[in-house]
Amino acid sequence: MEHIKGAIKKTFFTGLVVLVPIVITILAILWLFRFVDGFLSPVFQEVLGREVPGLGFLATIVIIFLVGLLATNVLGSRLLKFVQDVLMRLPVVKNIYPTIRQLVEAFSPATSSSFKRVVLVEYPQKGVFSLGFLTNEVSINHSSEKGQFFSVYLPTNNLYLGQVALFNPSEVIFTSFTVEEGLRIILSAGTAFPPSIKSQSH
DSSP: OHHHHHHHHHHHHHHHHHHHHHHHHHHHHHHHHHHHHHHHHHHHHHHHSSOOTTHHHHHHHHHHHHHHHHHTSHHHHHHHHHHHHHHTTSTTHHHHHHHHHHHHHHTOTTSTTSOOEEEEEEOSSTTOEEEEEEEEEEEEEOSSOEEEEEEEEEESSSTTSEEEEEEOGGGEEEESOOHHHHHHHHHTTTTTOOSSOOEEOO
């Protein structure tokens, strides 16, 4: 009976962990569109003399694109850094914002902190291969361990839960998967695995 209750509890919380980030993301996007639409719709209606359906949605897309342009130039990046520094000083926000930002950056191909390659490593034990994402190369200077190691992010349940481990380069197998294909394999619980996996050199 306890085994069944434990399995039910584990399954429930697994579903919760998967569902909550998805729901929060959807609600955040909907809120953003509604906020911009509610703010700009009266302005558009005043200027154009009538309500134009979908104009708020289009305006949100344009604003997001403009913020992207702002973030890619020197002056804009300094301004955004100032805003981020302010957020990092606000109570509560300073504990939430960095985590959300790092999570978003991890899946962005435009940042240096993004997943670089899809790899296979023998984890959690020899003979068991786990799919992971190469995130960085780390140098260790210690009396017992010296040299370059690969930092690999290993999803242990889904993309939102996992851990980082350092592996010797000889222990890492580079696959031909793109990062998008690797994400699809994880999210599909392995059902998107192809019949064969091709390895590549570093």
